[in-house]
Amino acid sequence: MAALARLELSDEELERFTGQLDELLDHVAEVEALDLEDLPPTMHALPIANVLRPDVPGEVLDRDEVLARAPLAEDGQFRVPPVLGEAP
Amino acid sequence: MSADSLDSSRLDIPGLGAPADTEWETVVGLEVHAELATETKLFSASPNRFGGEPNTHIDPVSLGLPGSLPVLNEKAVELAIRVGLALNCRIQPSVFARKNYFYPDMPKDFQISQYDEPINVEGWLELPTGKRIAIERAHLEEDTGKTVHIGGGGRIHEAGYSLVDYNRAGVPLIEIVGRPELRSAEEARQYVAELRAILVAVGASDGKMEEGSLRVDCNVSVRPMGSDRLGTRCEIKNVNSLRSMGRAIEYEARRQIDQLTSGQPVEQQTRHWNEDDGRTHALRSKEEDYDYRYFPEPDLLPLNPSEEWVEQIRQGLPPLPRDRRFRLAEAASAVDLDHIALAVERSMDDLALAAVAGGGAPDRVMTHIVHNLAEGSGELAPEALAGLVHMEEAGELTATQAKKVLAVLVESGGTPQKAAQELGFEAMDTGEIEALVDRLIADNPDEWSRFCDGDNKLTGFFVGQAMKATQGRADGKAVTQLLNSRRG
Amino acid sequence: MTAVEIASGVRSGRHSARSVVDEYLSAIEADEPEVHAFNLVVAEQARARADEIDAAVAAGQDPGPLAGVPVALKDNLCTRGMATTCSSRILEGWVPPYDATVVEQLHNAGAVFVGKTNMDEFAMGSSTENSAFGPTRNPCDPSRVPGGSSGGSAAAVAAGFAPVALGSDTGGSIRQPAALCGVVGVKPTYGLVSRYGLVAFASSLDQIGPFTATVADSAAVLDVISGPDGRDSTSIGEPQPPVSDTLADGVDGLRVGVLVELSGDGIAPDVAARLQAAVGALESAGARVSDASVPAAVYGLSAYYLIAPAEASSNLARYDGVRYGLRVDAPSTPDMNTATRSAGFGDEVKRRIMIGTYALSAGYYDAYYGKAQRVRTLIINDFASVWGQFDLLVSPTSPTTAFSLGERTADPMAMYMSDVCTVPVNLTGQAAMSVPYGVGDDGLPVGVQILAPALGEPIMFRAAAVLEASL
Numbered sequence A: 001m002a003a004l005a006r007l008e009l010s011d012e013e014l015e016r017f018t019g020q021l022d023e024l025l026d027h028v029a030e031v032e033a034l035d036l037e038d039l040p041p042t043m044h045a046l047p048i049a050n051v052l053r054p055d056v057p058g059e060v061l062d063r064d065e066v067l068a069r070a071p072l073a074e075d076g077q078f079r080v081p082p083v084l085g086e087a088p
Numbered sequence B: 001m002s003a004d005s006l007d008s009s010r011l012d013i014p015g016l017g018a019p020a021d022t023e024w025e026t027v028v029g030l031e032v033h034a035e036l037a038t039e040t041k042l043f044s045a046s047p048n049r050f051g052g053e054p055n056t057h058i059d060p061v062s063l064g065l066p067g068s069l070p071v072l073n074e075k076a077v078e079l080a081i082r083v084g085l086a087l088n089c090r091i092q093p094s095v096f097a098r099k100n101y102f103y104p105d106m107p108k109d110f111q112i113s114q115y116d117e118p119i120n121v122e123g124w125l126e127l128p129t130g131k132r133i134a135i136e137r138a139h140l141e142e143d144t145g146k147t148v149h150i151g152g153g154g155r156i157h158e159a160g161y162s163l164v165d166y167n168r169a170g171v172p173l174i175e176i177v178g179r180p181e182l183r184s185a186e187e188a189r190q191y192v193a194e195l196r197a198i199l200v201a202v203g204a205s206d207g208k209m210e211e212g213s214l215r216v217d218c219n220v221s222v223r224p225m226g227s228d229r230l231g232t233r234c235e236i237k238n239v240n241s242l243r244s245m246g247r248a249i250e251y252e253a254r255r256q257i258d259q260l261t262s263g264q265p266v267e268q269q270t271r272h273w274n275e276d277d278g279r280t281h282a283l284r285s286k287e288e289d290y291d292y293r294y295f296p297e298p299d300l301l302p303l304n305p306s307e308e309w310v311e312q313i314r315q316g317l318p319p320l321p322r323d324r325r326f327r328l329a330e331a332a333s334a335v336d337l338d339h340i341a342l343a344v345e346r347s348m349d350d351l352a353l354a355a356v357a358g359g360g361a362p363d364r365v366m367t368h369i370v371h372n373l374a375e376g377s378g379e380l381a382p383e384a385l386a387g388l389v390h391m392e393e394a395g396e397l398t399a400t401q402a403k404k405v406l407a408v409l410v411e412s413g414g415t416p417q418k419a420a421q422e423l424g425f426e427a428m429d430t431g432e433i434e435a436l437v438d439r440l441i442a443d444n445p446d447e448w449s450r451f452c453d454g455d456n457k458l459t460g461f462f463v464g465q466a467m468k469a470t471q472g473r474a475d476g477k478a479v480t481q482l483l484n485s486r487r488g
Numbered sequence C: 001m002t003a004v005e006i007a008s009g010v011r012s013g014r015h016s017a018r019s020v021v022d023e024y025l026s027a028i029e030a031d032e033p034e035v036h037a038f039n040l041v042v043a044e045q046a047r048a049r050a051d052e053i054d055a056a057v058a059a060g061q062d063p064g065p066l067a068g069v070p071v072a073l074k075d076n077l078c079t080r081g082m083a084t085t086c087s088s089r090i091l092e093g094w095v096p097p098y099d100a101t102v103v104e105q106l107h108n109a110g111a112v113f114v115g116k117t118n119m120d121e122f123a124m125g126s127s128t129e130n131s132a133f134g135p136t137r138n139p140c141d142p143s144r145v146p147g148g149s150s151g152g153s154a155a156a157v158a159a160g161f162a163p164v165a166l167g168s169d170t171g172g173s174i175r176q177p178a179a180l181c182g183v184v185g186v187k188p189t190y191g192l193v194s195r196y197g198l199v200a201f202a203s204s205l206d207q208i209g210p211f212t213a214t215v216a217d218s219a220a221v222l223d224v225i226s227g228p229d230g231r232d233s234t235s236i237g238e239p240q241p242p243v244s245d246t247l248a249d250g251v252d253g254l255r256v257g258v259l260v261e262l263s264g265d266g267i268a269p270d271v272a273a274r275l276q277a278a279v280g281a282l283e284s285a286g287a288r289v290s291d292a293s294v295p296a297a298v299y300g301l302s303a304y305y306l307i308a309p310a311e312a313s314s315n316l317a318r319y320d321g322v323r324y325g326l327r328v329d330a331p332s333t334p335d336m337n338t339a340t341r342s343a344g345f346g347d348e349v350k351r352r353i354m355i356g357t358y359a360l361s362a363g364y365y366d367a368y369y370g371k372a373q374r375v376r377t378l379i380i381n382d383f384a385s386v387w388g389q390f391d392l393l394v395s396p397t398s399p400t401t402a403f404s405l406g407e408r409t410a411d412p413m414a415m416y417m418s419d420v421c422t423v424p425v426n427l428t429g430q431a432a433m434s435v436p437y438g439v440g441d442d443g444l445p446v447g448v449q450i451l452a453p454a455l456g457e458p459i460m461f462r463a464a465a466v467l468e469a470s471l
């Protein structure tokens, strides 16, 4: 789980978080027990659909302003350590 | 798409050749990503444009800045619906989802895509051969940025560091997922060529493979001929042209057959096509399958295009390549189907139809279109093409002359009569031809006696001499007839 | 002076924006070291802006309905040229290249920004103790927490550092600190205020809203920041009537329900007593009050603690050290991502990312995230049946008055319980606000929560005004 989230936890943190996660899962077990098969899930509280934007170009960001705040930049691009592999 | 891939000539695969095996069947399913031809990105107003200085087509959304929010591009939806309709899909209410994974060229570290509720489902595409390939879905999603690997010869595993450009991040894509119903590299090529033609015809994409506007992932498996079960498949990435796709499929099928015939199972893998060594290489196996933790994108609302909108888009669709082939085949019956397909592929079917309608003999019209207009039709008007064909049939122009006249018409338009006149192509009268033939017989006594002894190959020699003497004005057919009658 | 009074004075030239902002800046100078409401105070910028407003007035222009009103912004609202950190090491010093929509709206209405307020890191918390830059203290009692996550904003208004502050409310993060600090706090209907430029915690729950000392001031601010925004897909497309116009219409004849599931068990007796007093005041003003039951509301907390972390785990993936903010170097990008995130995020953020990653992972999605979204439907349905019989509901905002610093930090579940009264309406998207209504046995403020159906702000504000007037 920690690897998926790109987090590294110390043994102490791992132990503590696991205990707290278990406690939370105990608490939410009350909803696990509910029979809600007939109810659809709600993704949005608002019954809105089809929000669309016209295909009209707008402002772009200033590259120098953005790169000046980047951790590391080179040749107008963001520089990162070796990525090691393709995207999954 | 390279000029090579536009050509209808069959793929030639150096070295490997098709799996000679008649005991194994290749099964291919393709996933095609096409960039949609919008002005702006899928979820923001920065420009969707190829090239440009790195990181100049960026805004808070396409850079994934904290606080930025996606808003769906109406044009991208319209284009997706056009593609769906052209692929005979059902257009349905859809939902965007987040596909979560870390990668530096993905600004938010999730991709907004459509997962279990895509906009287009259950369609089909018909190959020029008439075979139909089922389309599972054609959904909308955003593109990633581009990562360039510096050092180590640009190879990902040996690079010293990488540079990221987000110009492409957020460009709208349509991902078209076909069922594994293709049975050879050639069918796969036909499928992609046809799909590309459809995408271009409906204005959804420019279809340029070399600019990455069209990208193909190939799922390849093999099975014993006659089996109806699918074998374990491998997904091949990084095929950047129709040609390399063909090579990759042939190689991969061969590899899997070799694997199986030597008693080893095929492992389900994602593999990378290497253009240089002509092989596929394992990237990762199925066991390492990533948990993308898909869930509905809470920053976007469901998409439910109205029937009226879909109908309006349907009415506005241009004739599709398949319909255009039917139409041309009907008008120009008895013409080679490959030539029909090629005319449509080159968008010269309207020209062909008009020329035929103007009275041009279909076979001659199609011959010009396929063989003499490979570089385009330029200024050539349909009536001029029809007129040219008339002149040829009336014997007013020889085939060689007609080709020259055509070149003039392509270059600067006008009528064939005028062009022929300017080129000095006036038909020779009978007396003139007879005098010419008699002179050639007198000048070449050895050849003439061999011809009289039955060496018919010498017809070509005399016709050639006649052409040379008249700069192509002589009608080869008339010369041949005269030679034969003189021989008696 | 209230914000409404400041603006009318500035617009009419009775007093200058500069004199107003100077007064607030000197209060900040005096008491901010003890309270620590701010991550950033932009005194010079505020003075320059006030001068600009005064110049506009002098030139005969109208700077807008909030002319010269000092405003403190929660540090998760993007401000162009002004650092926005979310009280996290991972964004320390990050200066956004763009303004949030609400920031633009307030600026265009003549507001004067004084600074960015402290908060729980990425708005995850209920006490403002989860800030990388140290906790905020409750101005009513510095040994107590101000609530959270918008504790800095609540404290800024309570301490007199600004008449208006903006916060964000994902599970009660405006209402609970408002209650604990004794100020008015509003969580508008989801979609009424644009979220563009609000650094996301849980996208389907987050809403921006005001903190003020008075109900009328909150109304005035809401009228400025609400409305359609093409940059937020979840923004409601139709403009709504101004809340300020009907503020004085009273509650005569309104049907008010006491939300029993959120008003009985677990509510401290002194808090319950203040709710009873508030009910009495509404009745005297002509409201018909009876008990109302929303049985599913008790599941709110469970659903919330699955949905919010799930969305957060995805929203916070982008803090990877590539484009902005902190980078802890490492030999590869995956290692750099991990090192950056492990060093940059605090405990609570890591905890919720872990919960959320778990709730969304293959094999657990249906049991956790999927189930929670169905519970959400259940709660919405239960509320819907109650809205047939009631115009408004009331409950306590927080089960207790402000607790002591450190009291709940070791026990996340105890901390999560602070939100039990506030989370249900984030799940349903409805409007709710907290109005201060006297003090508890410890002399600390108690807030009453008023709940309204979606877009029920006008009626909700009428009741709030009645409660305020009855004190």
Ligand SMILES: [Mg+2]
Pocket: B031, B175
């Ligand atoms: Mg795919």
Ligand SMILES: [Zn+2]
Pocket: B033, B141, B175
């Ligand atoms: Zn895709």
